[in-house]
Amino acid sequence: MRRARTLTSGRTWTGPTIYTSTATTKSIWLRATTVSASSIWMASCWRAGASRARRQASLPTARMGCGWILKGTYTWRKCPSSTTGSRSSRRYEAGGRQKGRYMLSDQQIDHFRTFGFLLLPQLFCADEIGEIRRAADELWRAERGGGPSQGEYQHVAPFIESSRDLSGLVEDDRIYLTVEQLLGAGFVWGGSEGNKGSFNDTQSHEWHCDRPGEEEPDYVRIKVMLYLTPTKKEAGALRVMPGSHRKPFYEQLERLNHIQSKPEVMPFGVPGPDLPGCALEVEPGDAVFFNQYLYHAVFGKQTDRRYIALKFAAKPTLARHYEGLKKHGAFSFHRSFVDLARPRIRQMTELLPAEDWP
Incomplete structure (x- = not known):
């Protein structure tokens, strides 16, 4: 695992946890990749919001996937590695390689x-x-x-x-x-x-x-x-x-x-x-x-x-x-x-x- 490093001012990646802090409302992209023997993880943070409150989301470690953070609502979904599987095995089918639990928050509904x-x-x-x-x-x-x-x-x-x-x-x-x-x-x-x-x-x-x-x-x-x-x-x-x-x-x-x-x-x-x-x-x-x-x-x-x-x-x-x-x-x-x-x-x-x- 890499040591914590600053990606951009005020936003750091510390191993399997993402922390963001910002006072602006412009779009912010934070992407980190952790490679282990069995998984490749990507995480994205979109528009951390106007507050300076520290936000965090723990990354699971058992499966392959990618996730995003949307204004404090944390959910995870799968994203195929470009080197994993054939095109036919990556079709968007329930139960297939793309299946990932996605649930809306009460606020989004x-x-x-x-x-x-x-x-x-x-x-x-x-x-x-x-x-x-x-x-x-x-x-x-x-x-x-x-x-x-x-x-x-x-x-x-x-x-x-x-x-x-x-x-x-x-x-x-x-x-x-x-x-x-x-x-x-x-x-x-x-x-x-x-x-x-x-x-x-x-x-x-x-x-x-x-x-x-x-x-x-x-x-x-x-x-x-x-x-x-x-x-x-x-x-x-x-x-x-x-x-x-x-x-x-x-x-x-x-x-x-x-x-x-x-x-x-x-x-x-x-x-x-x-x-x-x-x-x-x-x-x-x-x-x-x-x-x-x-x-x-x-x-x-x-x-x-x-x-x-x-x-x-x-x-x-x-x-x-x-x-x-x-x-x-x-x-x-x-x-x-x-x-x-x-x-x-x-x-x-x-x-x-x-x-x-x-």
Whole structure:
């Protein structure tokens, strides 16, 4: 074991324990690696926060994995070594090499329910996101007929269902357990999308919610945005209006859904980019979980902007729940996705009557 050493001012690594102390709120990365006969450990500290309080998190020593510290919430997840295992053995399957227990804190769950979104930085490691990006690029390449990309917009749905490499994302603990905590047991699959570039010349997607005009925002549906490229506020970052998934705020913003193609119309007296909101700047591997009733927008999209969207819904109990799911294509999942017959995928699809399988 190495002796304690200072990585940057005020932040030290002392063997298997990480200590951080900072008075700033800027992003801080602390990465330490301990090599023993049986394990390789990596630990990351993201945004230690504004207090000078000393924070620490003990690293386990029995398994391979990597973890992160998010504003004092300590959880651990696995990250494959680039020299360990083949590509096929590193698929994102429950029970496989990627399985790692990930649990949200009560504060994170309250954050999602109150504000309608949750940003989880570096949910996937660099090696993992590299493999995910390669698999996604293969699907986009196939969709455009195998030719090189010319910066065109591509929207492919369903997306991950037909890919053995990507379909396991939905049963990875980091996705599955997070969604289960937010939606409860018995949640169902809502489909996936693969999006690349921008669909219009303005490079923007004006304020809207994904489920406009519906009367049951209490029936929660979640979209998970897994980012493959970085975004900034003025360059393709998802902007959200915290709390806009709840009535009466949700109803007061309804008029925005009708003017998405008319940015010159300003019902609140200012253009879309100037409306109050929170820009969720991300790096590859970050994931945003948001309620689909939440009002959101994107401005300054880049031609290389790429992300995968995974959609889920709470267990349907009423006829109108099924009607809403059918309206948005939840019953049209890919046959190969169901034929995988893995327990978590089966649980997410068995309540949905399959129609028009591609």
